[in-house]
Amino acid sequence: DARVTQTPRHKVTEMGQEVTMRCQPILGHNTVFWYRQTMMQGLELLAYFRNRAPLDDSGMPKDRFSAEMPDATLATLKIQPSEPRDSAVYFCASGLGGGDTQYFGPGTRLTVL
């Protein structure tokens, strides 16, 4: 049963600390997405990759957020420095691109104190 995995599932940190969230897409999927769930915005797209190349990161605050795909089995989302307003659930999703279904991971719940 292929699934998207995310680590950690929960992260509590203090303001100013670096946070790294990891995602393992479903094997064979070439498109990876990072979303953030907030009360105001619902599901907000932060960035996405196709074949490991970033296609769109316009939804991401560039000064503190960065997203990378070091290889086809790992996507990372980093926040440095973290701020309390970054507290949210961060979801990773993967798919085959085009209009294909995106499969979501379980999410990382981040709390920045």
Next chain:
Amino acid sequence: ILNVEQSPQSLHVQEGDSTNFTCSFPSSNFYALHWYRWETAKSPEALFVMTLNGDEKKKGRISATLNTKEGYSYLYIKGSQPEDSATYLCAPSGNTGKLIFGQGTTLQVKP
């Protein structure tokens, strides 16, 4: 694709009632329309993907239709059950694969 609207925002029904929700989206640059079911404290789960005008999809008691010319999709649930309680998201996409999610319709089914 911008301005995805879902209505109603929330809905409370009794077990056994049938219900439907609407998703409206701009019809320009349309490639596909996705419906997701999102239970509290879980991750969104794909229900349907539709691409062609007039498409209809069904999964058990849940079905969906698509009108790409006028830019809307309906989701129907027949004989709602408490386990159907969730937020239902629609998301149109262009051919880049990027989904634009609506705010969702939150359904609460009372036993």
